[in-house]
Amino acid sequence: MTTAPAVGRPVDRVDGRHKVTGGAHYSADVRPTDRAHAVLVGARVPSGRVTGIDTDEARQAGGVLAILTHENLPGIATQPPLLPSLAGMPAPGQTFFPLQDEVVHYSGQPVAVVVADTLERAQHAAALVRVTYQETPSVTTVAQGRDDAYVPDAIFGGFVPGRSVRGDVEAGLAAADVRIDATYTYAANHHNPIEPAATTAVWDGDQLTLYDATQGVAATQLTVAALLGLSPSKVRVLSHFVGGSFGCKAMIWAHPALAALAARHVGRPVKLSLTREQMFTSVGHREEQEQRIELGADKEGRLVALRHHKLSPTSPFDDWAEPSLGVASQLYACAHYEGVYRLFRANTMTPTFMRAPGEASGMFALECTMDDLAHQLGIDPVELRLRNYSETDPTTKNPWSSTGLKECYARGAERFGWHRRRPAPRSHRDGDWLIGYGMAAAGYPVYGPNNPQRARARLYADGTAVVQAATPDFGTGVATVMTQVAADALGLPWERCRFEGGDTALPGIAAAVGSAGAGMISAAVHTAAARLRDQLVAQAVADSQSPLHGADPAAVTVRDGRMMLRDAPATGETYGDLLHRNFLPDVEASGAWSPSPESHHYGMMTFGAQFAEVAVDPDLGVVRVRRMVGAFAPGRVLNPKTARSQLMGGMLWGLGQALLEANYMDPRRGRWVASGLGDYLVPVNADAPDIEVELVDVTDDIVNPLGVKGVGEIGQVGAAAALANALHHATGRRVRKLPVTIEDLL
Amino acid sequence: MSAPDIPSRAPARAVLPERGPEPVRITLTVNGVDRAVEVEPRVSLLDALRERLDLTGAKKGCDQGTCGACTVWVDGRRVLACLTLAITCEGREVTTIEGLAEGDELHAMQSAFIEQDAFQCGYCTPGQIMSAVALLKEGHASDDREIAEWMSGNICRCAAYPHIRAAIRTVRDRA
Amino acid sequence: MRPISYSRATAVADAVAAVAADPTSDFLAGGTTEVDLLRQNVLLPRRLVDINDLPLTGIEDRPDGGLYIGALARMSEVAEAPAVRERFPMVAEALVLGASAQLRHMASMGGNMMQRVRCGYFRDASSPCNKRDPGSGCGALDGFNRGHAVLGVSEHCIATHPSDVAVPLVALDARIHTEGPHGRQVHALDDFFLLPGATPHLEHPLEHGELVVGIEVPGLAMARSSCYLKVRDRESYEFALTSVAAAVDLADGVIRDVRLALGGVATKPWRARRAEELLRGAPADIGAFRRAAREELAAARTTPLNAFKAELARRTVVRALATLTGTEHAS
Structure with missing residues (x-):
């Protein structure tokens, strides 16, 4: 047992043993007795109406319990509005619920749910459901929808305006010494966590329990309750292990409610797992998009004006685009700015959050253009960024709550060996390979929740503690780091603390999205645990039998579960002594936290800098990423082991975004061309170089009690741009599309 | 029959016995234990393990042979349980992640995965570990490049790849 | 199912x-x-x-220095077999670069010869596909066809043959042995894979019930100096965009004999006979390689999305030959 603080130590994951032994039970692993299986049938056309559903053959197949279509599924009670799940309210991924009528809006839209006693029988019967359609013309690509684009009032659940302006961008561009006008195109992306979305629904009378793969159990609970017209008090959601999300389990899609409806219909527990193919049409995606940047600068490379427009398809129901323009409008001092989102209606579901939602695409455009500017002016890319460093948030003029950006540039460059880079493209070789070095800046906002985040801490008389909050751990390490946070606040070794989460029966936490999880949950846990410690100390000093009786509580410290006078450590007693003496089996306290009003007066952002080295075979167009170095300033690092893993994962997502990940609509058929992991390529082990993560220490007293700014997304921001800039440096060729593939480099 | 100049002349049996399509009783040897189970012949080894034998360690990531999350051993060789029919495994030894540890004592690879933080969400991890242990037995872990290539059939969307290599190196070098 | x-x-x-x-x-x-x-x-x-x-798992030496590979030998076993690695390195390399370690443990050599195309329109039972549903049309012709074939295509089908190992085997003049209702048959590998033409649903000249029992690889001395080069978007666990199997017999800088086959670009494993013809007797230099590659790909029929594959195939041929012959390749 150690007395050093637990926070900041590279503690092994507390759930590691479960995960390496197969003992971790994910939502599709729970097996209630008499469980039946539901399989979705998706529309085969992108637009039109269902004219008939012939279920005869399917019904005659063995084991079929029910076939639900718009003709017999009970209608939903209410359709809640689309709000990002961090808001803590019902959070449907789109404001459309399927199986309410015969209209088909997008390919893959559920048109039937088949329930059978075994999975094989449900799958087979689903294939036997004959659906006929009257198909109408569809729009699915930017090329088709470009001329019908409009500027929405707001996107992203109403949180982001369609147009943002500061200064006079036209005048700024006119006055600039240098102008660059560049257009970037992006293929659509899919999250593809290895765990497909899954829900197991169990009714007990009118009480519903859902085992759901989700980033927020309350989001599932509130959304399903609203859709089904149930009180949230009748819906419990459990999510102990989640096999990755990356945003596709951040909003609540149709399948949890459909699982619940199917289970109620057949009177048995029902498991509904999406197939891999359905993961492309059921849980949102990062939309295809086009971004245009017009940038004006003076001769020294200082930005004068920036115009950033984005065009992308959204669904027939919602004005959604990932907020690509946000961080790209905030990172550099630039007096004149105009950002505009343009949308067009398309036959797709509503796109959604996908890791670094917006920042990963918007910063690609900006940081490639900055690289062009550096090249054109003969300024080192790092130096160019330092010249444009903004001491305040350019959008509000508020000071940053903390930065570290300059140090990220310096430390990243040093670790990478940036000084060895010769500026001219094609100036580094290794045998037949052209070598290129590239860099880019990174930023990701620090988001706060809209309502109080709650946790509960309980200390037992044996000196162990349990801390509870409703959040699931979908790979972030939250269960591990919250154990550490609670331990320090209670003055216990972390080994004597345990975190419980993933259950709406526990104190409420909003969905852990937007890299906000560690900050807001640690705030709640810290508050609860500190309150419990204060309560115990208060009881001790009030207890005439305690050695601490009459002491000033402020003079008491706790270490290894023993309360003592800071200046006379020999005077004190353990928590256990206090509890035993007072016939207390345990003591409990709750805590809640909301962002301070003061935080509104600051710009809050996590900063970083990305560096990459690529090798290009110029004959064959083959790219090998040799190394990536990322320097990040994410505020307090609760656990460097898990934090580094998340940052590394984000950087490798940048690699996938840069070189591999793409899906396209076949415009004639209105369907995605890739529908599995064999054709939607994500990086495999052989693609992934060793990754170096440099953590830059910054203290932040504004964002939350522990100064945690988050690590989930920042690793990806700028990584694709650093790689594209390295490709430019290697080959002299500027590719303005993602992903960059072999044909772009031949 | 093997070489081309020794053609087979064995007479054909009139009819091969046929089982199914309704559920048939089969016995699978899983982690050294004989387990009787009723399955239709179309049931995959993965679904037999997960849905009938309560062994949910092997995971379904794609059901198409494209991710590796369902990796188990059949007769000691790493294979994909999603593309293997359960009934074809009669008479063969199936080993899953649940059979790797010796009681409470983790296999060295399991411990190394924890130490090296070779996973985040953990969903691909059983498949990664079954692949990693097999990889060492196959003798394809001489350097990082080889490890990376021979572990590329196991996708980790959290992208813990460098740490997975580190875990494998650790166990290799301890041996 | x-x-x-x-x-x-x-x-x-x-x-x-x-x-x-x-x-x-x-x-x-x-x-x-x-x-x-x-x-x-x-x-x-x-x-x-x-x-x-079935007892079809052996890998046996043939008197001519060749091999007889049982149809149920697994890809991984063949890749590891010393005889294959020493005498036919391009076969071992093609095997190891295919699929994943798990799939190579499962997939048999006979099954590899019989594998079906990866075309998304073929795999989707509701899309038109002349191969799966003769006469229904081809979704790929004017669909998303970046990975589709540029050689051996027809107006009925442009699906790429997916096998890696069939590429060196076709270069080696391997023969497929079958047992069927009419007894033992031997098919030259090049004849075993049919071009789609107007009948893309017919992929092999096999009758129903005819079983691949083995693959005979004739001895070929120069195959000891052979290689398989595979180009793809992802570094591993992916089918080829282009691939080349090449074996060269070189004397005094002159190509005495050569075997060359292409993968990833054609509707069948593509024996590059035109290129072989041009290379035989030619000096081992980049000019000769380029000429041969150009001529072989002259018949390529491309779409806007897969046009790059013709050029990539040419370059892959040049690279494979240059690597094998130790020729400087300019970039």
Whole structure:
């Protein structure tokens, strides 16, 4: 047992043993007795109406319990509005619920749910459901929808305006010494966590329990309750292990409610797992998009004006685009700015959050253009960024709550060996390979929740503690780091603390999205645990039998579960002594936290800098990423082991975004061309170089009690741009599309 | 029959016995234990393990042979349980992640995965570990490049790849 | 997946008789194609005849220095076999660069010869596809066809043949041995893979119930100096965009003999006979390689999305030959 603080130590994951032994039970692993299986049938056309559903053959197949279509599924009670799940309210991924009528809006839209006693029988019967359609013309690509684009009032659940302006961008561009006008195109992306979305629904009378793969159990609970017209008090959601999300389990899609409806219909527990193919049409995606940047600068490379427009398809129901323009409008001092989102209606579901939602695409455009500017002016890319460093948030003029950006540039460059880079493209070789070095800046906002985040801490008389909050751990390490946070606040070794989460029966936490999880949950846990410690100390000093009786509580410290006078450590007693003496089996306290009003007066952002080295075979167009170095300033690092893993994962997502990940609509058929992991390529082990993560220490007293700014997304921001800039440096060729593939480099 | 100049002349049996399509009783040897189970012949080894034998360690990531999350051993060789029919495994030894540890004592690879933080969400991890242990037995872990290539059939969307290599190196070098 | 029934055979004759007598029975070997496409409802057999217990797993030396590879030898076993690695390195390399370690443990050599295309329109049972549903049309022709074939295509089908190992085997003039209702047959590998033409649903000259029992690889001294070069978007676990199997017999800077085949670009493993012809007797220099590659790809029929594959194939040929002959290749 150690007395050093637990926070900041590279503690092994507390759930590691479960995960390496197969003992971790994910939502599709729970097996209630008499469980039946539901399989979705998706529309085969992108637009039109269902004219008939012939279920005869399917019904005659063995084991079929029910076939639900718009003709017999009970209608939903209410359709809640689309709000990002961090808001803590019902959070449907789109404001459309399927199986309410015969209209088909997008390919893959559920048109039937088949329930059978075994999975094989449900799958087979689903294939036997004959659906006929009257198909109408569809729009699915930017090329088709470009001329019908409009500027929405707001996107992203109403949180982001369609147009943002500061200064006079036209005048700024006119006055600039240098102008660059560049257009970037992006293929659509899919999250593809290895765990497909899954829900197991169990009714007990009118009480519903859902085992759901989700980033927020309350989001599932509130959304399903609203859709089904149930009180949230009748819906419990459990999510102990989640096999990755990356945003596709951040909003609540149709399948949890459909699982619940199917289970109620057949009177048995029902498991509904999406197939891999359905993961492309059921849980949102990062939309295809086009971004245009017009940038004006003076001769020294200082930005004068920036115009950033984005065009992308959204669904027939919602004005959604990932907020690509946000961080790209905030990172550099630039007096004149105009950002505009343009949308067009398309036959797709509503796109959604996908890791670094917006920042990963918007910063690609900006940081490639900055690289062009550096090249054109003969300024080192790092130096160019330092010249444009903004001491305040350019959008509000508020000071940053903390930065570290300059140090990220310096430390990243040093670790990478940036000084060895010769500026001219094609100036580094290794045998037949052209070598290129590239860099880019990174930023990701620090988001706060809209309502109080709650946790509960309980200390037992044996000196162990349990801390509870409703959040699931979908790979972030939250269960591990919250154990550490609670331990320090209670003055216990972390080994004597345990975190419980993933259950709406526990104190409420909003969905852990937007890299906000560690900050807001640690705030709640810290508050609860500190309150419990204060309560115990208060009881001790009030207890005439305690050695601490009459002491000033402020003079008491706790270490290894023993309360003592800071200046006379020999005077004190353990928590256990206090509890035993007072016939207390345990003591409990709750805590809640909301962002301070003061935080509104600051710009809050996590900063970083990305560096990459690529090798290009110029004959064959083959790219090998040799190394990536990322320097990040994410505020307090609760656990460097898990934090580094998340940052590394984000950087490798940048690699996938840069070189591999793409899906396209076949415009004639209105369907995605890739529908599995064999054709939607994500990086495999052989693609992934060793990754170096440099953590830059910054203290932040504004964002939350522990100064945690988050690590989930920042690793990806700028990584694709650093790689594209390295490709430019290697080959002299500027590719303005993602992903960059072999044909772009031949 | 093997070489081309020794053609087979064995007479054909009139009819091969046929089982199914309704559920048939089969016995699978899983982690050294004989387990009787009723399955239709179309049931995959993965679904037999997960849905009938309560062994949910092997995971379904794609059901198409494209991710590796369902990796188990059949007769000691790493294979994909999603593309293997359960009934074809009669008479063969199936080993899953649940059979790797010796009681409470983790296999060295399991411990190394924890130490090296070779996973985040953990969903691909059983498949990664079954692949990693097999990889060492196959003798394809001489350097990082080889490890990376021979572990590329196991996708980790959290992208813990460098740490997975580190875990494998650790166990290799301890041996 | 439809309900299926199952039989397990222990003798070749039993397996052949069982399938030959029943148009709704299929053989089941490694299952990596069969089970996948059953689940996609692309293949619809009533019964599977499991042939994994048949004694067809050997890898045997032939008197001419060649090999006879049993149809049920697994890809991984063949890749590791010393005789294959020493005498036919391009075969071992093609095997190791295919699929993943797990799939290579499962997939048999015979099954590899019989694997189906990866075209998304073929795999999606509701898309038009002349191969899966003759006469229904081809979704790929004016669909998303970046990965599709540029050689051997027809107006009915442009699906790329997916096998890696078939590429060196076709270069080596390998022969497929089968047992069928009409006894033993031997098919030259180049004739074993049919061009789609107007009948893309016919992929092999096999009758129903005819079982691949082995692959005969004739001895070829120069195959000891051979290589397989594969180009793809992802570094591993992906089918080829282009690939080249090449073996060269070089003397005094002159190519005395050469074997060359292409993968990833054609509707069948593509023996580059035109290029071989031009290279035989030519100096081993970049000019000769480029000329040969250009001529071989002259017949390429491309789409806007896959046009790059013709150029990439040319460059892959040049690179493979340059590497094999130790020729400087300018970039």
